[in-house]
Amino acid sequence: MAGITDRPFRRLARRFGAALAVSEMVSARPELRASRKTRLRLDHAGEPGPISVQIAGADPAQLADAARFNVDLGAEIIDINMGCPAKKVCNACAGSALLADEALVARILEAVVAAVPVPVTLKIRTGPSPERRNAVRVARLAESAGVQMLAVHGRTRACLFEGHAEYDTIAEVKSAVRVPVVANGDIRTPDDARRALERTGADGIMIGRAAHGRPWLYGAVARYLASGEQVPPPAPREIGRVLIEHLDGLYDLYGHEQGARVARKHIGWTVRDLPGGEALRSTVNGIGVAGAQRAAVNDYFERLAA
Numbered sequence: 001m002a003g004i005t006d007r008p009f010r011r012l013a014r015r016f017g018a019a020l021a022v023s024e025m026v027s028a029r030p031e032l033r034a035s036r037k038t039r040l041r042l043d044h045a046g047e048p049g050p051i052s053v054q055i056a057g058a059d060p061a062q063l064a065d066a067a068r069f070n071v072d073l074g075a076e077i078i079d080i081n082m083g084c085p086a087k088k089v090c091n092a093c094a095g096s097a098l099l100a101d102e103a104l105v106a107r108i109l110e111a112v113v114a115a116v117p118v119p120v121t122l123k124i125r126t127g128p129s130p131e132r133r134n135a136v137r138v139a140r141l142a143e144s145a146g147v148q149m150l151a152v153h154g155r156t157r158a159c160l161f162e163g164h165a166e167y168d169t170i171a172e173v174k175s176a177v178r179v180p181v182v183a184n185g186d187i188r189t190p191d192d193a194r195r196a197l198e199r200t201g202a203d204g205i206m207i208g209r210a211a212h213g214r215p216w217l218y219g220a221v222a223r224y225l226a227s228g229e230q231v232p233p234p235a236p237r238e239i240g241r242v243l244i245e246h247l248d249g250l251y252d253l254y255g256h257e258q259g260a261r262v263a264r265k266h267i268g269w270t271v272r273d274l275p276g277g278e279a280l281r282s283t284v285n286g287i288g289v290a291g292a293q294r295a296a297v298n299d300y301f302e303r304l305a306a
């Protein structure tokens with residue numbers, strides 16, 4: 001997730017039990033490679049493998065070149081974004097806009113698979129719109145091109161994030177191809193994960209928004225799927241410890257000022273259901289530097305634990 005799954009978040013997600021944590025999407029445009037934003041998105045220091053980097057673009061040769069560039073920087077898996085509905089991305093005919101042009105999808109996938117020696121995976125939505133759900137055709141194209149895993153978000157591009165994810169199309173994709181299929185969309189709890197697996201027959205599940213402020217969710221879901229055991233949510237003291245670790249990671253990656261700005265949303269998500277969480281959120285929104293922000297969060301959790 002762009003703006004969320006940076007290195008500090010991915011490290012927490014992996015440590016808590018996510019099997020794979022894909023980078024934020026990085027643009028395939030070579031002129032953006034030197035930008036600070038792209039450089040930070042490509043920072044994988046200290047991350048456990050496999051390092052999966054998602055690339056976004058619309059031009060086959062440019063995407064192939066971006067794939068090579070990222071493999072040279074340490075990517076062990078290249079993931080291609082054909083799932084993002086954001087205007088900024090779709091106006092450049094990238095992300096989920098590509099699903100409307102199956103011939104171009106095939107050319108992109110063939111070019112990227114041929115360009116790199118590492119596995120190439122693909123993230124899609126179920127089609128451009130509910131009237132044109134072409135995920136099965138796209139999945140077959142992907143498999144023929146040599147794509148080794150597919151993640152399918154059960155909404156179309158036109159649906160944005162509205163309504164509910166539907167799993168029937170994901171089930172059709174799963175029956176149509178032999179490569180592993182990962183089901184995605186609206187999985188919030190271990191029970192949701194089990195239902196999504198049962199409904200789709202998928203080989204795995206992907207969780208995005210439900211893990212905002214709750215990176216331990218990945219482990220709770222993994223444990224439940226493996227053993228049926230429901231893991232209780234962490235106690236406030238443990239939540240505080242995880243959040244401080246997350247903040248330190250953000251300050252380290254982005255520097256103290258930008259790090260404090262990036263941290264605000266993570267703090268807000270973490271404390272949204274805790275007593276006095278709203279007050280802490282307003283307080284940290286008024287703090288622009290890391291030291292004071294960290295101290296406010298620390299004090300809050302010490303009071304909560306007491």
Ligand SMILES: Cc1cc2nc3c(=O)[nH]c(=O)nc-3n(C[C@H](O)[C@H](O)[C@H](O)COP(=O)(O)O)c2cc1C
Pocket residue numbers: 001002003004024025054081082083084123153184185186187206207208209210
């Ligand atoms: C803030 C945000 C950023 C996202 N960025 C990306 C992205 O960079 N690449 C991608 O493939 N999907 C991206 N997504 C989509 C998610 O990966 C996922 O498909 C979607 O949120 C549905 O899953 P969920 O219901 O578990 O959140 C993003 C979603 C959100 C909310």
